[in-house]
Structures are given as structure tokens and as C-alpha cells.
Amino acid sequence: MAFSTFLIYKIILVLCVFTLALVVAMYSTYAERKVAAFLQDRLGPNRAGPFGILQPLADGLKMFMKEEIIPNVSNKWLFILGPSIAMLTACMTGVVIPWGPAYQGASGTFPLQITDVNIGILYLFGVVSIGVYGIMIGGWASNNKFALLGAIRASSQMISYEVAMGLSIIALIMTTGTLSVGEIVAQQSGWHWNIFYQPLGFLIFIICAFAETNRTPFDLPECESELVGGYHTEYSSMKLGFYLFAEYINMFISSAVMACLFFGGYNFPFIHIHAPLLASIVGFLIMMAKTCFFIFFFMWIRWTVPRFRYDQLMNLGWKILIPLSILNIFITGIVMWLQHKI
Amino acid sequence: MQALTNRSKVVVKKEMSLAEKLYLPAILNGLKITFSHFFAKKATISYPEETRAFAPVYRGMHVLKRDENGAERCTACGLCAVACPAEAITMVAAERKKGEEKLYREEKYAAVYEINMLRCIFCGLCEEACPKEAIFLTDRIVPSDYERDGFIYGKDKLVDPIDKPIDVSVRETAEVAAFKKDKEYAHNQTWKDQVNTRKSGH
Ligand code: SF4
Ligand code: SF4
Numbered sequence: 001m002a003f004s005t006f007l008i009y010k011i012i013l014v015l016c017v018f019t020l021a022l023v024v025a026m027y028s029t030y031a032e033r034k035v036a037a038f039l040q041d042r043l044g045p046n047r048a049g050p051f052g053i054l055q056p057l058a059d060g061l062k063m064f065m066k067e068e069i070i071p072n073v074s075n076k077w078l079f080i081l082g083p084s085i086a087m088l089t090a091c092m093t094g095v096v097i098p099w100g101p102a103y104q105g106a107s108g109t110f111p112l113q114i115t116d117v118n119i120g121i122l123y124l125f126g127v128v129s130i131g132v133y134g135i136m137i138g139g140w141a142s143n144n145k146f147a148l149l150g151a152i153r154a155s156s157q158m159i160s161y162e163v164a165m166g167l168s169i170i171a172l173i174m175t176t177g178t179l180s181v182g183e184i185v186a187q188q189s190g191w192h193w194n195i196f197y198q199p200l201g202f203l204i205f206i207i208c209a210f211a212e213t214n215r216t217p218f219d220l221p222e223c224e225s226e227l228v229g230g231y232h233t234e235y236s237s238m239k240l241g242f243y244l245f246a247e248y249i250n251m252f253i254s255s256a257v258m259a260c261l262f263f264g265g266y267n268f269p270f271i272h273i274h275a276p277l278l279a280s281i282v283g284f285l286i287m288m289a290k291t292c293f294f295i296f297f298f299m300w301i302r303w304t305v306p307r308f309r310y311d312q313l314m315n316l317g318w319k320i321l322i323p324l325s326i327l328n329i330f331i332t333g334i335v336m337w338l339q340h341k342i
Numbered sequence: 343m344q345a346l347t348n349r350s351k352v353v354v355k356k357e358m359s360l361a362e363k364l365y366l367p368a369i370l371n372g373l374k375i376t377f378s379h380f381f382a383k384k385a386t387i388s389y390p391e392e393t394r395a396f397a398p399v400y401r402g403m404h405v406l407k408r409d410e411n412g413a414e415r416c417t418a419c420g421l422c423a424v425a426c427p428a429e430a431i432t433m434v435a436a437e438r439k440k441g442e443e444k445l446y447r448e449e450k451y452a453a454v455y456e457i458n459m460l461r462c463i464f465c466g467l468c469e470e471a472c473p474k475e476a477i478f479l480t481d482r483i484v485p486s487d488y489e490r491d492g493f494i495y496g497k498d499k500l501v502d503p504i505d506k507p508i509d510v511s512v513r514e515t516a517e518v519a520a521f522k523k524d525k526e527y528a529h530n531q532t533w534k535d536q537v538n539t540r541k542s543g544h
Contacts, residue, residue: 039376043386304376305369 005107013114017094025248026056028295032248035299063241071234075141082138083235083242089131090249096120097256098182100266100284104276112280113182120181121169124257125162128212132158134246135221135231142234150230153310154221158212160317165208167325168201171332172261181257185265193264200328202262204321209254211317214247216302220310255294256287263290398512401464401479404457405508406501409447414501415476416455417448425471430461448474455500459484459493469513473522478510 030045030052037044045052070079100112117123132155139151175197176184188194195202211218222230229235232243259265266283273279308316361367387394396402409415418435436453438446445451466479487493502508525531 038380038384041379041382041385043384043388046388300373300376301369304372 009110010114013112014095017099017114018091020099021091021094021249021252022245024252024291024295025245026060028248028252029059029244030056031295032299032302035296036303039300039303060241063238066237068237068239069234071143073143074234075143078137078141079234080239082134082141083239083246084134085137086131086134086246087242087249089127089134090246090253092127093124093250093253094256096123096181097253097260098185098265099256099287100280103280111182112284116180116182118178118180121173121179121184121261124181125166128250129158129162131246131250134243138235138243139231142231144234146228147231147233150221150223150227150233153223153227154214154231157214157218157220157313157317160314161208161211161218161321164204164317164321164325165212167322168204168208168328169261171201171325171328172198174329174332174336181260185260185267188264189267191269193262193267195262198262198328198332200324200331202258204325204328205262206258207316207321209258210298210301211313213250213254213298215251215298217305217308218313219302219307220313223307251295251298252291255291255298258294259287259290265290396481400481401466403459403480403482403484404462404468404495404500405478405480405482405510406455406497407476407478407510408502408504408507411444411447412504413443413445413447414451415447415474416452416472417450417474417476418452418455419450419473421471421473422468422477425467426462427465427467428461428463430458430463431468432456432458452497455497457495457500459495460490475514475519475522478508478513480508480510480513482508 033055034044034052036042045055048054048058070076095114096117098111098113098116102109102111102113104110135154135158136151139147139149139154142148172184172194173179176187176194178184178187184194210216214221221227222232224230227233232240235243266287268286273282407415418433420433420435423429423431423433432454433452433456434454435450438449438451464479468477469479484493484495525535
């Protein structure tokens with residue numbers, strides 16, 4: 001492939017993934033309200049457009065029209081930097097996720113993954129960790145005790161759960177032998193989904209994913225009953241919108257990551273299509289279906305399980321999940337040793 | 343102690359079993375319960391399109407009725423305004439001119455008749471007081487408004503439209519008519535009636 005085609009193709013792909021993330025996040029807000037409503041025997045938003053389909057647009061417009069308030073006592077630059085970082089890191093994570101099988105065209109191969117870096121998983125973890133800065137800086141710059149408390153909660157929670165999350169992934173990496181997300185997905189064709197080899201690892205991973213995205217039952221950083229609003233108490237208008245939006249993008253990306261690492265990504269058993277374009281499209285749709293299921297699962301949990309207390313949260317993270325994930329690594333090692341894979 | 347319902351559970355403080363300590367079975371059970379509601383019948387009533395039936399005694403926006411010939415029944419006697427505990431009603435009376443018999447049933451009529459819907463408490467006492475069967479509370483709802491002025495309803499909003507009269511048959515029953523004519527009640531007696539009863543020694 002010529003370099004110019006390569007460049008243009010990559011730029012188009014980046015734009016597509018960016019738009020995809022934004023649109024999915026936008027409609028996640030709608031889906032969240034609908035799911036909440038349906039689980040509570042209500043109808044949810046249904047006035048803007050048919051079935052309320054235009055509701056996210058109306059919400060976005062509302063966010064833009066709201067008065068922009070920057071508190072006098074806040075540190076102005078940090079105050080603006082906070083949501084920017086949160087949004088930036090949220091958008092950056094989609095880069096290493098393979099959205100579908102590569103398209104074998106006449107002029108070369110077009111992978112539906114922006115870049116298949118060989119340390120894809122480490123990249124993901126690195127970028128997600130920077131996301132903490134967005135929250136921490138925002139909470140600190142607000143110069144408000146509730147915002148600061150929320151930010152401290154968020155950062156200590158995210159740092160704690162990152163440990164368990166990383167450890168749960170190590171067992172997965174031992175079995176797959178690679179850090180590249182693209183390769184991990186490619187290995188799982190047919191029924192070889194990692195969930196069957198790493199059920200415990202998946203359980204730990206999904207619990208940590210809930211904690212990392214600050215979703216219920218780990219949504220203590222924005223616990224309204226104690227903290228007014230949490231780390232974004234002082235935020236208004238679209239800056240608040242960015243924080244909320246970043247949370248939904250994170251949710252989307254972590255759903256995609258779970259689909260990729262444990263549920264075979266774009267692979268689905270019994271589906272073998274040889275027409276290259278169709279294969280890519282079907283693969284993409286399968287991937288989206290899995291992702292959407294996990295997004296639904298996030299919401300389903302949110303409207304079922306109440307919030308943890310903070311000490312319970314820390315106990316669960318340090319005293320249960322970390323030992324469990326170490327145990328998981330040991331068991332994986334022993335089984336691999338017995339099967340003479342190492 | 344006797345249980346009030348069969349849903350009550352005896353609470354025992356005991357060590358949690360392993361399954362309970364794991365929390366996951368409980369969470370799965372919770373997920374099952376919430377999901378069962380996903381397809382359940384929704385309790386919401388989509389208001390403007392769907393409405394609930396009002397109770398037969400519901401008291402909403404007033405109507406000033408016309409008689410069978412289309413003439414306004416109200417004679418501006420002011421009894422409704424006197425009866426009103428919220429002092430919501432004001433009116434200006436006028437004398438019927440020649441040729442206006444089609445418009446007003448009585449010789450005196452209300453040129454201006456206003457109800458302040460922000461003051462009104464929808465008690466229905468005006469309806470009870472009216473000797474001419476002119477004012478009724480209906481099952482219509484007073485809509486909201488941005489301005490206070492909009493809540494002062496004049497005759498344009500209150501008087502029965504000629505082409506499609508408001509149905510008040512639920513409230514204008516035979517019992518009501520009988521009650522309004524029954525001379526036993528002081529409010530149905532004229533001055534002459536009262537003199538007569540006094541003469542006859544009651
Ligand atoms: S319903 Fe009651 S408060 Fe309202 S105008 Fe009639 S008498 Fe007054
Ligand atoms: S509505 Fe009835 S009570 Fe009120 S002024 Fe008219 S006739 Fe009299």
C-alpha cells in the first residue's frame with residue numbers, strides 16, 4: 001500500500017472510530033434512561049422524536065446553552081484542563097481495539113484497527129490511568145471540599161482496582177502469549193473464547209472495569225447523597241457534559257475491551273464468510289453486538305445493585321480481588337505446566 | 343406474633359454461608375428480578391394522548407351554561423361570588439336591552455364575569471349556590487400558563503360554546519334540581535315564602 005493511501009485510510013479510520021465512540025456514548029445516555037425506565041416499569045424519554053430518539057441531541061443542546069460558571073476561587077486553567085484530559089483520554093483508548101476483521105482489498109489489506117501496537121494492552125492501561133488525572137485535577141481545581149473528596153475517592157479507587165485488573169490480565173496474557181489486542185482476538189476464532197479458559201480472570205476484570213469507569217456499585221466519586229455531586233460539583237454547562245460524556249465513552253471502550261479480550265471480539269462460531277467486504281461488515285456487527293450487550297449489562301447492574309460503602313470497596317479491592325487474581329495466575333501457571341505448554 | 347401478610351420473613355442473625363458471602367448468587371438473583379420487570383406492563387400513562395377516567399365528582403374548570411334556546415342563564419345575582427370562600431369571582435351586571443332576549447334569559451345579566459383560577463380552590467360552592475343552574479364545574483383541566491393575567495378567565499373562556507355545549511349531565515341531576523327547589527331550605531325560600539312561614543306560626 002502506498003504511503004499516501006495508508007495515511008488517508010488511517011485518517012478516515014480515526015475519524016470513523018472517533019465518531020463511533022461519540023455516537024455510541026451519546027446514545028448510551030439515552031439507552032441508560034430507557035433501560036432505567038424499563039427496569040422500573042416506566043417508559044423513559046419518549047417525547048423528542050419517535051421513541052425519544054432525538055433526546056440526546058436535545059440534552060446536548062441544553063448542555064451547550066447553559067451558563068458557563070468558573071468559580072472565582074478556582075484555578076482557572078486547571079479547571080478547564082480537568083474535563084479536557086478526561087475527554088481526551090477517553091477518546092484515545094479506542095485506537096488499539098480491532099473493530100472487525102481486516103478487509104482484503106485489491107490494493108492491499110485494510111485492518112479495521114487503527115494501530116495494532118504489540119503492547120496494546122499496556123497502552124490501554126496507560127491511557128486509562130491518565131484518565132484519573134482528569135478527575136483529580138478537576139476536583140482539585142474546583143477548590144471545593146466536596147469536589148476534592150470526590151476526586152480523592154475516585155483516584156484511590158481507580159488506583160486500587162487497576163492493580164487487580166492488571167493482575168487478572170496477566171493470567172490471560174500467559175495463555176495467549178501476546179500483548180497485542182489484535183492477535184488476542186484473532187486467536188479466539190470459533191469457540192476458543194478466552195472466557196472459557198479464564199472465567200475467574202473475567203470475573204475479576206469485569207468487577208474492576210465497573211470500578212475503573214466509576215459505575216454503580218462503585219460510583220462513590222459521584223455519590224450524591226454524601227458529596228452533592230462528586231468531583232464535578234462545581235462544573236456546569238458543557239464542561240460537566242464532557243465529564244459525563246467521558247464516563248460513557250469509557251464505558252463503551254471497556255465494553256469493547258471485554259468483548260475483545262474474553263468474548264472473541266469480531267469472531268463468532270459457525271459464521272465463516274469468505275467474501276472480504278461482507279466478512280468485515282458482519283465481523284464489525286458482531287463486535288458491536290457484543291459491545292452493546294456489555295453496555296446493557298453495565299446499565300442493568302446499575303439499576304439493580306446499590307452502592308458500596310467506601311471501606312467495603314477498599315476491602316473488596318485489596319483483600320479479595322488482588323489475592324484472587326494472584327491465585328488465578330498460579331492456577332493458570334500450574335495448568336499450563338501440566339499441559340506442558342511451558 | 344401473628345403475621346399480617348404471608349410475605350414476612352423471620353430475621354435471624356447467623357453466620358453467612360459461603361454462597362451468601364460470595365454475593366454473586368444474590369447479585370444474579372437481583373439481576374433476574376430487575377430483568378423480569380423489563381418486559382412487564384408499564385405503569386406510565388402518556389398523559390396528553392392517554393387520559394385516566396375522572397371520578398364522577400371531579401371538580402375542574404367552570405362553565406357558564408346556556409339554556410335550551412342558547413341564551414345565557416346567569417342573571418348576575420352575585421350569589422356565587424358571595425358563596426365563594428376564595429373570593430375568586432367578580433362580575434359586572436347589566437340590564438338586558440330590547441332585542442337581546444335571544445342572548446340573555448333574564449332581564450339582568452353579567453356583562454363581565456371573571457373567575458381568578460389562581461384563587462379558586464375548586465370547592466364547587468358557586469355551583470351549589472347558583473339559583474339559575476348557570477354555573478357548573480366540569481371535568482376539564484385549567485391549563486398552566488406563564489403569566490398571572492392568563493389565569494383570570496372571562497366570559498370568553500367560561501361561557502358554554504353555542505355550537506358544542508359542555509355536557510354537565512353528571513352534575514345536573516334530578517336530585518340536584520330537587521334540592522335547589524326544596525322550600526325546606528332557607529336558601530331556596532323567597533322573601534314571600536319566609537313571611538308566609540312566619541305567619542303560619544312555624
Ligand atoms: S369553585 Fe369554590 S373557590 Fe372556585 S369559584 Fe367556585 S366557589 Fe369560588
Ligand atoms: S352564576 Fe349563578 S349565582 Fe353566579 S351570578 Fe350567575 S346566576 Fe348568580
